[in-house]
Amino acid sequence: MLREGQVRIPSGCAISGIMNKKGKCFNGGDIINSIAVMHERSNGLGGGFAAYGIYPDFKEYYAFHFFFDNSSNKEKTEEILQQQFIVVKSEPIPTRKVSSIKDVPLIWRYFVQPKSKLIRKINLTEDEYIIRFVMTVNSELEGAYLFSSGKNMGVFKGVGYPEDLGDFYRLEEYQGYIWTAHGRFPTNTPGWWGGAHPFALLDCSVVHNGEISSYEANRRFLEMYGYKCALQTDTEVIAYIFDFLKRRQGFSPEMISATVASPLWQEIQKMKPSERKLVQAIRAVYGSLLVNGPFSILVGSKEGMIALNDRIKLRPSVAATKDDFLYVASEEAAIRAVCVQPDVVWAPRGGEPVVGIVEDMTKPKYSQREEKLAINS
């Protein structure tokens, strides 16, 4: 079977996200019911979910989710994993039989901590160490795909309609404070398990409806910073752009939006001088991270959720709030399916981010983490 990268897949899709601003956890039932309403936006060739706060008992450890083509791929990968990490727990990800979900790969998860001796030796932060491992697995190891690598969060995805995959992965058994979902409509190829959304790196996950025409320009820029776009799908670059701007450059959600969905030059001319200077500087330095083409994305992280549309809004999105909940979806019906009477419903403008921050998580945690190297081994 040809995988993505060998064949191009333009897609039209559905996205939905729910978060609780107080960090209160709820099960995966709502997000399944929400994405199911938009069944017609997908065609059964890809669906997936990202969930935050689901592994409280192992929250100090990176939760690696893997697909393996066969058991020999798995053994080989585990050998490398054990050389570089302390593995505190490994298990198959629990699933149930669903008739529409076929050709299932081996799906395993590992809770790990990098060996500090190795981190010190190559003088990297823990995050960089993880990223390098993810890049190596996905671009060099055969038949192994590491699709989720954050702490206390996880991605669950595959080939099928999203509501069937939610059932397959038994998401009603997990409790999370942010859930995002994606229903896929690839039109040119069969689709494969690794090519489904969300795409994730560390705790940053992306679901995306649209098509990125700036993929090549974005990819070349990211490669200078060690990101390898192994999957050649447009959404993969968005995940890395957010990791780069948010974690490494410390950008605020607004500055990230001004980079990837920069206002048109004629809008920049109308800005106040201080604002204009900032946006012009961003365009000058990070012009290669401007994302062109139609898109509507939802980016999850442990601190919250950002929804963003391309600047001329060529894809739909609707947002709503109800008490401590924030909802964003491709269609209002997907929100009403789980929240009959929201307090406010609105259609965000193109290039205008909807930002949900989980309270008490507003302080940047990344800089602290860089100081803290692993203590074991």
Place this chain on the structure above:
Amino acid sequence: MRALDAKSLDYKALNIKIKSYLSSGIKELVLDNVNGQRFIGDGLKGNCKIIINGIPGSDLAAFMDGPTIEVHGNAQDGVGNTMNAGTIIIYGDSRDTLGYSMRGGELYIQGDVGYRVGIHMKGYLAKQPVIVVGGKAGDFFAEYMAGGIQIVLGLNLKQEEKLVGNYCGAGMHGGVIYLRGDVDPAQLGKEVKKMAVTEEDLNIINKYVVNFAEYFKMDREKIMSKSFIKLIPYNKRPYGNLYAKW
């Protein structure tokens, strides 16, 4: 009048039921608990009436030719796509590409509308489609508009809010836009010009505001008491010389 609970029906089952009710001679149908079912009213002919309670899915009333639809809730994308005749009254907001390529009939929206409303709307002789928006419109309003009438009333606008977004009338080459209030020329596409309204224009506006006020139980005189401007295209063929000079 018949009522139909749409709760557990997908769009196919719902639309089959709607069509079978209407073909049995029922003239008024109430759909309860609609949430996201697409294509309601598509291609329907005749003079029946459908009352929707809930959020109808995208492409509501596409190619519709005659019926009346009331929506008690917000509508989604693509309402009235290529609609030929009939009336849609939305007691809420409507999203992007409302009235896409519409060529006849009337749309009345109590609240706000999204991006690219009335894109490619067209008119011919007596067949002039009409869109009346009670609130405000998003960017690219009336993009490539070729005919018909669009009216934006901007009722209950908040401070700083604008009647229409940017690139209003971009590529417009026919028809007319009436705005209740003014617009910054920087928001306009370069194919349209701002004009004062005439007595004849006010008569046209009034005709549709009468309907709007009746549907949404508002004071017609109060709506008409504020001044209007109109936007019309400079040229019927703005791109006639884009690729060739003859």
